[in-house]
Amino acid sequence: MKHPIFRKIFLLAITLLTFRAGAQTLLDSTALDKLSDQDKPALLTQLAERSRINGEYDAAIAKARESMALAIKSKNISEATKAYAVQVSVYATTKQFVLSKNVSDTTLSLAQKSKQPVALAYAYYAQALFYNAIDNAEEVTKYCQLALKSLGKKDDPYLSAKLYYQLYMLSSRRDDVKNVNKYARAAAGNALKTNDYNLLGNCYIALSIAADYNYAGSKNELFRDSIIYYLNKTQGLYREYPKYVARKTYAMSCINSADYYLRYFSDTDLQAKANAIRYAGLANEVMKAAINGEEIRASGLGILSEYAKRDKNFIMAEAYLQEAYSVLKSKKVPYYSTMITVVTALSNFYEERGSYEKALEFQKKATEYSNKFFDEKRTLNAQKLEVQYEAEKKNNEVKLLKQSEKYARQQKYLYIGIAIASLLGLIFMFRSYHFRLRYSLQREKQLNLEKQDAELQMKLEKEEKARLKAEQQLLESQQQQLQKEVMANQLQLEHKKEMLFQIKEKLGVAPQLNINKIWNEELLLDNDFEEAKFQIQQVHPEFFSLLNQRAQQKLTALDLKLCAYLHLKMDTKKIAQLMHVEAKSVRMSRYRIKQKLGLGKEEDLNLFLQDIG
Structure with missing residues (x-):
């Protein structure tokens, strides 16, 4: 059985991914003062990314800018592009598409001037982040492939994992099972070579989703067992490294585990029921004090409500849905899609219980939130289209500029050729003077004859x-x-x-x-x-x-x-x-x-x- 609230979170797992500067040792902010200006950018970028995944976007931007400034000062272009990429990720997450495009273009320009393969790879990754934010799958694929090609034989498993993860997300949106498995495995394989446990946890979630696709297509129970196996791996990482695995990553693995037991086990399986309730409760508990945790909490409460309905405990079922509604309302700008699901569930619940007035009330709220969700989507789509138009316009201008530079080089070569030809002409000028004079006279005579013929022809036409x-x-x-x-x-x-x-x-x-x-x-x-x-x-x-x-x-x-x-x-x-x-x-x-x-x-x-x- 599928529940619309928690199923959405199951798929949301593909969107959460950390960015780390690639350092192989885990550092803390207390070590920052002990580092030189040349070594600080890597740690600052890591701290910026940690702030980003915790929803502290202002702090993330501030740390990323500090890292970028120090990196450019020490002429460390690779570290500067990594810091820029964090800024692009924050702007993309917060739907500031214009800023995301501007910073990604700045990153690409800086990397192209440096001609450093790693810097170019991170710049291409920043472009992929921007185009992913505006749903341009073709450009995301292009820039991910360019980044992988730019890395070549350079050993950067962290960035490789990130790039394969982006390709995995695109494949999952298209339900391309073959590539979902291919890129999820490639992302996880590279993530295992790093010490970024949050990245590895997300890759495990990706593998669990790939297993879910495989089970849906084959009904092989080995794939079904793989789903919970990979989700348990993510939860194990959180318990072992709580400072370095985001609570949201852990909470989503819990929600997906609860979803696993709800969908694949019967109502009579008490152990599966206990596991599902436990995981839903863990997700709700761990996200209570987290920033932007309302949607995950609402999904957990939705699962608990579903089990309460199965047990005919309608009071608790109603309480869980009402709590989910209150949690979502507490956010300044609610997640309208999840809010619509919750109020629709409340409307259906009250209708089943015969409370038609409340059912109508929540149905009206569902309509209201649907309209707001539509307006929000329309506004975002308009912004995306506008930014995409400007991006294409700018890209065309860049292409024209490159063509102009190419023509300028060709013109330069042409001028050199003309100069050489002119020099050769001067050498043979005196020897060919009389010949050219006779040719000029003959040419003038021919032109006069042609002119007379043309005049005669015009006269005949008039007659x-x-x-x-x-x-x-x-x-x-x-x-x-x-x-x-x-x-x-x-x-x-x-x-x-x-x-x-x-x-x-x-x-x-x-x-x-x-x-x-x-x-x-x-x-x-x-x-x-x-x-x-x-x-x-x-x-x-x-x-x-x-x-x-x-x-x-x-x-x-x-x-x-x-x-x-x-x-x-x-x-x-x-x-x-x-x-x-x-x-x-x-x-x-x-x-x-x-x-x-x-x-x-x-x-x-x-x-x-x-x-x-």
């Missing part, structure tokens, strides 16, 4: 453009003439049709003329006005469509015919003759068409139709 323009104007003129001719022919056909109607009326009583046959033949020659309109549109396709678009009321075929006559500039009398109506009817039709086209009284229909044409 060609003028010719094309004239042809286009001619075509437009011919098209306009054709338009008028086609429209006139079509209107003549309409007139012919009207004449045929008159003949039919007059001679309809004389069947011997077979006027109906004549009428049908005439109709075949000129189908109807719609066909005439189609033909007109082949030459003047927009005339009738534009009229219909402008018309506010539908124009009849007779209206369109009258518009065509007016477009051809025929007067009223002529139009009346062609249409076999009185002039008065033509004027009435003109008035009606103006209304359909939406023209005002003062607007001239003839001019309007000419403009459309």
